[in-house]
Amino acid sequence: MPGMSDGQGAGNPTVTSAFKVALVHQGLVVVLIVAVVGLCWNVLRAAQLRRAAAGEATEGASVWGLLPTEPAARRLLRVSFGLLWIFDGVLQGQLSMPLGLVPRGIDPAASTSASWVEHLVESVAAVWSYHPVSAAAATVWIQIGIGVWLLAAPRGSWSRLGGLVSLGWGLIVWVFGEAFGGVFAPGLTWLFGAPGAALFYCAAGVLVALPERDWASRRLGTRMLRLMGLFFVGMAVLQAWPGRGFWQGKAGTSSPGTLAGMVQQMAHTPQPRLVASLVAAFAGFDDAHGWAVNLFVVAALGTIGSTFLSARPAAVRAGVVAGVVLCLADWIFIEDLGFMGGVGTDPNSMIPMALLFIAGYVAVTRRPAVDGSAVVAISTASPPHQQWRERWRASPTYALRSIVALGAVGVTLLGAVPMAAAATDRHADPLLAEAVDGTPQATDTPAPAFALVDQSGRPVSLASLRGRTIGLTFLDPVCTSDCPLIAQEFREADGMLGSDARRVELLAIDANPAYLQPSFLAAFDRQEGLDGLSNWRYLTGPRAELEHLWAAYGCEVSYEPGGAMIDHSDIAYVIDARGRTRFILDADPGAGDAAMRSSFAVTLTNALKRALPSS
């Protein structure tokens, strides 16, 4: 049947509208959280001022002053990745995210990976496919929440917990959103962001979650740089490995090399003309000078990695500068800034990667102004809970940041709770079916009578089913596309009805004027696994009687030329126990995927339940 997949493009107005509404509603909750944060801050500030007036808080703001300054490298990571998470959260708010992320982002990444990765990713991508609006809106708030959390909580357990949450969510994104960053796919290359941006977010989360004493010496910075050095050298070897297609441009061959091909593809994603022209220009350059480009990349990666491994400040400084330049060049000319195209979820890997090695460099060169002994002195001065209370009462900034961090946790939960609910709901959002077929049309008219035979040759009439609620559709027993999908939707609806299924009859009327024998209906039932469903009846009869019913129920049936199947309307009716039509459903199975099938089944189930007698 023509029309499959119609209406479920990433810009489907029903879904985008629902997404906007969800964001607005949840945004109002965020506003409420901000208001509560402000209120709490006001109350606390008033209390602090009263105490100050009473002469209690003599030390006041100096509590912060007694603490050692936050290590510059940690602050760099915390603030920059906090901002990145917020930016990513905003990107998740793009209207094409609900329906576009899986087919245009997740599936392509997974399909090129090993089959076990594909299966793993598919299992979780199904959550998004089944609940696109909930999942997309949840992701917005989870990421904004984590970002604000990192920004608001600079020190202590709250801050470290923020790092751990960043690590956890980053891992989820890396595994399920980026399919392990393409690590298990062919064509892995640093130039296109291997091993995935989210893995760098995870690394930053781990570093923020470390105890502050770990930042007191150069050791952590040195380790960071060495790890980055090893990474760069490894990527250089991978880039230089023969037979992977990176040494060739297009010269002398009929097809572009690996890099040129990738960049050409990238140049075709929707983006500002300037960016597209830069990327296209680089693709052309690589076409002509593929070998030289790869030689430069290999040499640059190897050299930068070596400087990081050396850990000598001067060499590292040069390596950092070169690394930043190379990352920026790659980000602009190859990664296409990362977030264009409507379903970009982050600025890709170059920015977070550069932030990590810059932080390593800062950790080596700029150690905290107050040494570790001061930290120890303060932390042992009084029990931890008292310290916390003293800081809270004494320092306005500490109190504000703590409250804001608490608000950020609330924002994160605002996303995490619906996401968890979506993950546990195995039935798809009925919105998907409505996006393709519209909402069921409510009515209350007498259903056209029929008297036919079922797949076993037993007579069945509308009158004989009085007292039963009926789901009715029209199916071609030799259909190759839509009808089997609709049959599966009816089967799934039967399962969703639970005990109510005993009061429901699921009927189909033959919609092929050539194949009227019950044997065809029985063969269709066997094919679709419907032969074991006690309340499923597939009806047929004389052609004249069927033609009358097709007309009465508004099901248009026509022969198509040239070896095409019979064309007929995809339509379903819900008829109540009194024999009155209560709902008319457009039953076009749309994309025909599991999410769409489940979604229609939910819609049909809801309509059947509403038509059931109240007893």
Next chain:
Amino acid sequence: MKSPGTRVGIGRRVSLATTGVVLSIAALTSCSEQTAEGGGSQADTVPAAGPLATSLDTAQGSWATVAMGHLGDPANTFWQLFFDPVGSGSWSDQIRGTAVATNGGVVMAADADGALLAGVRPFGFLTFSPLVRTADGGRSWSDAVLSGGLADQPASLATGPGGGVLGLVGGPSGARIVESGNGLGPWRTLETVRALAANVAARRCRLEAATAVSYLQASAVVGGRCRRSGVSPVFVRRSSGWELAGPQFPGLRGGRASVVSLRESGATLVALLSVTRDTGTDLVAAWTTAAKQWTCSPPLRLTAAEKLASVGPGTGAGLFALLDDASGRRRLAEIAPGAGWRTLPSPPAGSATVAFTGSGIDALTVNKTTLTVWALDHATSWTKAQTVHVDIQYGSSS
């Protein structure tokens, strides 16, 4: 794990031990050796079985089935069923009678009354084959459901005397031969291919797959593909069970045989086999009336580039083979019982099949939605005789 050498050794010992038996069978079923002809060849050009595009001639006229539309895209490839009534000389598309998407292909068989029986192969979500029958050249149709999907072979459907119908259905793992005794149902499974392969007779050829079915004087006949070289995989069902019926011919020695098509013409079984060996592939036609004595044709050697484009009935109990050299050029060869292969003038490039109609030989070429019929004039050249436009509903099976 055994080494290949070990397996060869065992094979040789088995061969030696059974030499006497094989020679006896060969004496009973052998054809006289013929000299080979044609150029060089290579093993990987072997057709596993015949392509679905074919034609057949009935008392009412000629039928042909060809693929049309976007042939590289299965969802937009639609098989058609053309009919040329006796004395008309004009082909028309009768596919509407199937009332089902034909992307999977159409398999034809003619019964003794001259009626056409067509089975539509599964496609998309459809897993069984509807059968349609017309005895009046497509004016009216009756239908029946086959309990399974017809195999992707031109001879997966056969009719016999008394209204019997044989079908080869199912996929490689679950293929079976089904039979309807009289009319189009009910169906019973005559044998699963797995059970047939385990049969004592079939084990001699190490049956790999069934590729064709037919009747021979009311007995079911199954053709297949052997793993073992030097054996012809044609099995006849006797009251005592399945019997390996041959044919044996010297050109079979050292080659792996596969039955491309089977057909009963009058009381004669007509088989086309491909024989593959390292040096190339041959096509051999064989005829028998009792599956004991066979008459075999000389081999038709395929060139390295050639593959079978179509096979079907020729004049009388003869048959034709249309070969495609991968550049679009075609070679057409016809053979009659007891004669050698006769090469006819090359049909127009891209010919999908040819039809030996009562009035002559037509070649059918396809260009998306247009079928062009070319008639062979005075056995010398092909002349454009007719153009048929077919309204293809692209996207209707997506």
